[in-house]
Amino acid sequence: MEKQPNEDEGEEQSENDEFEDDLQLETSSQDLDTEDEMIPSKLNILPSMPSDDAPMRKYSFKLKHDESGNILTVHHTVKEDGQLLRIQIAACCFSDQSNKLVVIDKRGNIFVFDFVRKRYWRLSIRMPKAKLIRPSPLHRNDYIVGNKLGQIYTIDVDNSIVSTCGEVCSGSIEELSWSSSLKRSRKYTTLMRFGREAVLVNLETLRVSHQLEFDESRYTLKFAGYLPNSDQFLTCFTNDSLHVWSTHSLGTLRSALPIKARDRRLRLLSAGKSVPEITLRGPIDSDVEHELAFECQDHDFADGLLLGYCFTPDGNKLCLSTLDSYFLMLSTASFDLEKIYRLSDFVLKTMAFLVQPKERILFGITGRNQAVMLDLAHTDQKLIVQRSNATSLSLSRDGKLLSIISKCGEVNVWSTCSLFNALQAQTNCISKLKCTIKQLPPLPTCTVSGCMNQEVRHLLKRDRLKAMIKEYGCYPEKYRFLIWTSLLEIPCNGSQFQSLIKLGTPQNVRNQGRNLQIQNDAHRRGVIKVWGCLSQWCKVIAYANFMPHLIYPFVKQFPKNGLVAFEVLVTLILNHFQLWFEFHPLxxxxxxxxxxxxxxxxxxxxxxxxxxxxxxxxxxxxxxxxxxxxxVLEEQQWLILWDNIVTEQxxxxxxxxxxxxxxxxxxxxxxxxxxxxxxxxxxxxxxxxxxxxxxxxxxxxxxxxxxxxxxxxQRFTPIPKGVYPKFLKYPSEWIEQQEEQTDQIIKSHQEIDARIRELELEEVKMMERLENGLKQEEHARRVKKMEELYAHTIQREQERLTCQRKMLITYQMEVRKRKSEVIAKLQESEQRRKVMEMEKDIDLLMHTIERERRRHNQEMQLAEDEIHNQEMDLLAQRYITECEGAPLSQKFYDNIQKLSQERDHLQKNLRKMTMEIVQPADSSSQMISPLLAFENSITEILREFSDIISTDRSGA
CATH class of the missing domain: 1.10.472.80 (Ypt/Rab-GAP domain of gyp1p, domain 3)
Known part of the structure; x- marks a missing residue:
């Protein structure tokens, strides 16, 4: 198929450019990654802006005009490596205005279909691992997408942008719901469930506002959603309890147990009343019990019986489906059980109500992936919309369109009006046919799939048939099995047969059924099914090894009708074979x-x-x-033989x-x-x-x-209508003992198997230890080699280190010698420095002493001059007084001489002392004692000088 041009250019084109009925979305392999592409664990899709340079291209399509109601089929197929690859659809939904369909495939490509303008386009953004999509209640063109990684996005499909994004959890988002009064209350809160946890998220910011916590030790969450027309939300747990919670206080407002209420209602049901029953299989259908059988082992009852839920369009009823084939309707106001429907041969996984007529037309997907349409007002009216591969469905808000996603990777859009009309036409046709059949005389039929008309049986009287068998030796092949059912008076108890099927196949039958040497798989399954039903009807048959050989010829003649084969064998066991099990197993x-x-x-x-x-x-x-x-007989001979057996006693x-x-x-x-x-x-x-x-x-x-x-x-006794009489002509005590022994043997086998597993584990551990021992031995051997290598290497390194140590010692000796020399030189330099400092100090002291000496000399000179002046004055006075006429030299001659001597002596001592100080030391060894002598001499000089001064002053 070819893509159509841009909508801006395609608006002017005629409708001749429209697509075919089955819309195939073709894209090149360059635009799409392969199915196994690596997608990061966290998708960081940032808000984007539309590009004016590259507008979205929109293509035209047209709707089908199919009588069945299928108006559109969409599948996404790409061509990769020369092969066509179908990409499965992950999710889809209708817009709030019911005029658009948004589809996301498993590679994240998003397609939008506009049913008004008949155009579709692909968004430039991608949402890999998408799980669900819902139209946003805040903006018309916005849609909320949740993926398998717990991330949620709001996308604008008209502008192809992501407006907001957030990460609310780490698991796959499975449910998304909000209150229908969200806009009025302006509380943008939505409830999201992922696995067995749920959170409340702000719809504007896509941030978690509350984390809902439940006591997982008692029960776990199964599903959750908002109640219509309220701010309360509903939760269902694995113990089949329903709870209503307040969004404001997050407290429980009320709870209910619908399964217990249903069982109580069924127990209290009066004898003349029964619950409405809905059956998909028609009364004249062929043998399809193997398809309709409900095998308990195929379903997990650990999560309870409640399977799915939905609300009626007005929100007044809560509808629940169960694993044991019931459909319940509860009042959302009080949670009281109002209606019960029995689903005889199917279960519903997903459900949705049609808007009009209210609480009547129900769409659902069965456990066998069939999409069905049921009329709850007339339970015998139903329509199979899609017979297989249906995985999910969704209804538009106005109820006019229905979308069904298939396992094969496509989406089918149906017109609910056409489906409703087809249901009504089918109902009218069946009613007219029934009226016509009532008016016409009944005709004999050769089918044996249903209950035979009593008038037909009256025509096939035993006396007439005996005369026929004596005349011809056998019955006509065309009517043979019809005659058999008439002679054996087969009641065709379909519901009782279904009940036996639901009980399952006994373990002993399943074990022996694996060893049956029957080439035709359908015949082998038929033998196992009939044998299992016979075993549920009578225990001894499960332990009779000859039963498969007895059952097979009859199953081979009724390949598509296990019910007739079962009831034929039950009739024969009750009559012709009534003494066969008296001494079983003999x-x-x-x-x-x-x-x-x-x-x-x-x-x-x-x-x-x-x-x-x-x-x-x-x-x-x-x-x-x-x-x-x-x-011992070939097939035709066997049929002739049994024609006579069922006729005779x-x-x-x-x-x-x-x-x-x-x-x-x-x-x-x-x-x-x-x-x-x-x-x-x-x-x-x-x-x-x-x-x-x-x-x-x-x-x-x-x-x-x-x-x-x-x-x-005993004489022939047929099976009564509506019941299978018990067969008791067998040793029941032996069967009980056999079952007890079988249980003991099974337990013994289990113990033996457990012991064998323990021994195997011990053997594995021993082998592991042996292997580890061998590994350790090899490891030790290699380690030893490595140690030897390391030892040789270390020895060489030690020798090298020894040489280096010797060189180091020699070098250290040289360094030590050089260090001692340097230290000696440093000491000499330090001594010289100290000597120079001492010399400097001595010079400074000498200058100081000299300065003091000069000062003292000056003072002494002044003192002498003053003394001299005083003496002169005294002498003058004395001279004047005593000897005015004697000369001064004569008078003070002796004193002056004495003073002169003392002065000369003092100067001599000073010169001598000065000469001793100035003389240098001869050697460093004699340096300390001269210095001490020098210091002592200086001290003595100072003392003498002080004495002289004091003496002079005292003399003066």
């Missing part, structure tokens, strides 16, 4: 004794021959009876066994041994059926009353 000795007695009376020679070879009735009678003569098979032995006596008497005789009764041998039947009838007519089997075998 062969029926009483029954075989009657055969032996009759053979003894008819042919004593043959009996003696059997006794001589130790051939018992088990070999020549039970070998034929246990498989209903199927091994219940003891007739005994005479047939004896007649077969008598007819074949010439061959038997020529057989050499017992093994050949046993093999003879397991092979097909040429036999004249007319002769065989005549012989059997003659034996029955001439039989001695004392030996006649009619004394021990």
């Amino acid at each position: 062969p029926p000795s009483n029954y075989l004794a009657m055969c032996e007695n009759l053979l003894q009376r008819s042919d004593e020679m043959l009996c003696k021959y059997y006794k001589s070879l130790e051939v018992t009735p088990k070999e020549y009678a039970w070998s034929m009876l246990s498989n209903a003569f199927a091994e 219940t003891f007739f098979p005994i005479f047939l066994v004896v007649a077969y032995n008598l007819i074949q006596r010439e061959i038997i008497l020529r057989l050499p041994d017992k093994q050949a005789i046993v093999a003879f009764f397991h092979d097909q041998n040429p036999v004249d059926m007319c002769k065989l039947l005549c012989k059997a009838r003659k034996l029955a007519a001439k039989c001695d009353p004392t030996l006649h089997p009619q004394r021990f075998i």
